[in-house]
Amino acid sequence: MTEQEIKDILQQQNHFFSSGKTIQAEFRLKQLESLKEAMIRHEADLAAALKADLGKSRMESYMCETGLTLSELTWMQKHLRSLMRSKRVSTPAAQFAAKSFRSPSPYGTVLIMSPWNYPVLLTLDPLIDAIAAGNTAVVKPSAYAPCTFDVMKTMIEECFPAHYVAVVDGGRAENQALLQQRFDMIFFTGGKTVGREVLRHAAEYLTPVTLELGGKSPCIVDSTAKIRLAAKRIVFGKYLNCGQTCVAPDYILCDKRIRDELITAILAEIEKQFGKEPLKNPNYGKIINEKHFERILGLINGEKLVYGGQSEPESLRIAPTVLNNITWDDAVMGEEIFGPLLPILTFDTLNEALDTVESHPHPLALYFFSEDKAAQKKVLDTCRFGGGCINDTIIHLATSDMPFGGVGESGMGSYHGRVGFETFSHYRSIVDKKTWMDLPIRYQKYTRLKEKMMRMFLK
Incomplete structure (x- = not known):
C-alpha cells in the first residue's frame, strides 16, 4: 500500500x-x-x-x-x-x-x-x-x-x-x-x-x-513453594507458543536449596506435557521465521545445557530447553528470549532476589511461587512490574475485568x-451550572466578607 x-x-x-x-x-x-x-x-x-x-x-x-x-x-x-x-x-x-x-x-x-x-x-x-x-x-x-x-x-x-x-x-x-x-x-x-x-x-x-x-519477566520460586505444581505451571507458561509470549516466564530465580528438586520436576513435567520427543508432538509449535530460529539457537550455551537443545531447521522447531548455572553474563540473559529456552538462576535470600529484579528494567510480568503470605506481600510491595501471578503464570491477562499493561x-x-x-x-470533565441563582462571592469587587466566605468553602 x-x-x-x-x-x-x-x-x-x-x-x-x-x-x-x-x-x-x-x-x-x-x-x-x-x-x-x-x-x-x-x-x-x-x-x-x-x-x-x-x-x-x-x-x-x-x-x-x-x-x-x-x-x-x-x-x-x-x-x-x-x-x-x-x-x-x-x-x-x-x-x-x-x-x-x-x-x-x-x-x-x-x-x-x-x-x-x-x-x-x-x-x-x-x-x-x-x-x-x-x-x-x-x-x-x-x-x-x-x-x-x-x-x-x-x-x-x-x-x-x-x-x-x-x-x-x-x-x-x-x-x-x-x-x-x-x-x-x-x-x-x-x-x-x-x-x-x-x-x-x-x-x-x-x-x-x-x-x-515486553522484557525479561522473572519467575521467583522460594523454598516454601509446592515444587511439582510450580513446575507444572511454569512449563505451561514458558513453552506455550514455543516461548513466543510477551508475558512468558523469561527466567527462573529460585532458592538455591530447592534448585535441583525444581529442575527434576521441570524435566519430568516437560516430558509429561510434550512427550519424550517434543519435536514429534504435533501440538508443539514452531518459531515464526528463520531469523528468530537462528537467534534463539545462538543463545544456547552447550556447557550449561540441562535438557533439550534439539532443533529442526526445516520445520523451524526448537525443543523445550533448560539451562542451569546461568549468570547475567550469559548471552541468554542479555535480551528477552522469546523462545523455548528456560535459564535458571539462584538466590540465597529473598531480599537478594528482589534486589536482582529491581536492578533491571521493570518487566511486563512477574511470577512468584511461595506458600509464605508474608513473602508474597513483600514481593508485591517491593517489585515494580506490569502484572503477574502468585503461584501461577500468564493467566492474569485472560480476564476482561483486570487491565493488562506494562x-x-x-x-x-x-x-x-x-x-x-x-x-x-x-x-x-463537565460542570453544568444552573442559571436560577448565582453566588456573588467570586466576582469583584472583593471584600473581607467575600474572602471570609471563600475561606469557609475552600479549606
Whole structure:
C-alpha cells in the first residue's frame, strides 16, 4: 500500500468520524456483533492460519487467541451502554448550584499496530476496545504471520467498510508511512526498539500513545513453594507458543536449596506435557521465521545445557530447553528470549532476589511461587512490574475485568474491558451550572466578607 493510499484512507475515516455515526450505542453494538459473527464464521480458517504461521494446535488457537478475543468482545457487548454513560461526581459547595460529571468521548481515528506472536488476539482485542469507544481505526498487523493476516483481512473487510475500519498490508515501508500521518491516538504492541520509534513519531503531533512492550519477566520460586505444581505451571507458561509470549516466564530465580528438586520436576513435567520427543508432538509449535530460529539457537550455551537443545531447521522447531548455572553474563540473559529456552538462576535470600529484579528494567510480568503470605506481600510491595501471578503464570491477562499493561520499559498504558474502553476514550470533565441563582462571592469587587466566605468553602 502506498503512502498516498494510506493518506486517502485516513481522510475518509476522518470524514466518516465527523459524520457522528460512530457516537450512538446502537451503531457500536451492531459493529461488535458483526465482528463476533465473522470470527465464529472464520474460526476454522483462523485455526488453520495459526497452524501454518506458528504451528499452533486447534486447542491452543482457541484457548489463547480466538476464545480469549470472543471473551473480550462478549464482555464489551454486555457492558457497553454502562461504559458510555456520563458519571456523576460531587460538586464543591463553592460552585453551587451545579451538576458535575465525567463524559467519555472517542479520540477519533486511531492506529492499531500489532505483532506476529498472537496475531488474532493482539490485533482484534484493541480493535474491539476502539470500536466500543466510538473510534474509526486503521489496523496494521505484522507481516510475519501472513496466513493469519490474510484471514483477518478478509474477515475485517467483510464486516466494515474501509472508511470505518481499514487493514493495511505490508512491512517496514508501510509502518513508516503510517507513523508519518496524524492519527488521534496510537496503540502499539511489539518490541521496545519499534516502540521507541512509535513514540518518537507520535511526539511530532503530540499524539497520545499506548505501548504494550515486553522484557525479561522473572519467575521467583522460594523454598516454601509446592515444587511439582510450580513446575507444572511454569512449563505451561514458558513453552506455550514455543516461548513466543510477551508475558512468558523469561527466567527462573529460585532458592538455591530447592534448585535441583525444581529442575527434576521441570524435566519430568516437560516430558509429561510434550512427550519424550517434543519435536514429534504435533501440538508443539514452531518459531515464526528463520531469523528468530537462528537467534534463539545462538543463545544456547552447550556447557550449561540441562535438557533439550534439539532443533529442526526445516520445520523451524526448537525443543523445550533448560539451562542451569546461568549468570547475567550469559548471552541468554542479555535480551528477552522469546523462545523455548528456560535459564535458571539462584538466590540465597529473598531480599537478594528482589534486589536482582529491581536492578533491571521493570518487566511486563512477574511470577512468584511461595506458600509464605508474608513473602508474597513483600514481593508485591517491593517489585515494580506490569502484572503477574502468585503461584501461577500468564493467566492474569485472560480476564476482561483486570487491565493488562506494562510499566517503565515494558510499556505505558493498559487495556482490556473497562480500562480498554477508557484507553480509547478521552474523559471530559463537565460542570453544568444552573442559571436560577448565582453566588456573588467570586466576582469583584472583593471584600473581607467575600474572602471570609471563600475561606469557609475552600479549606
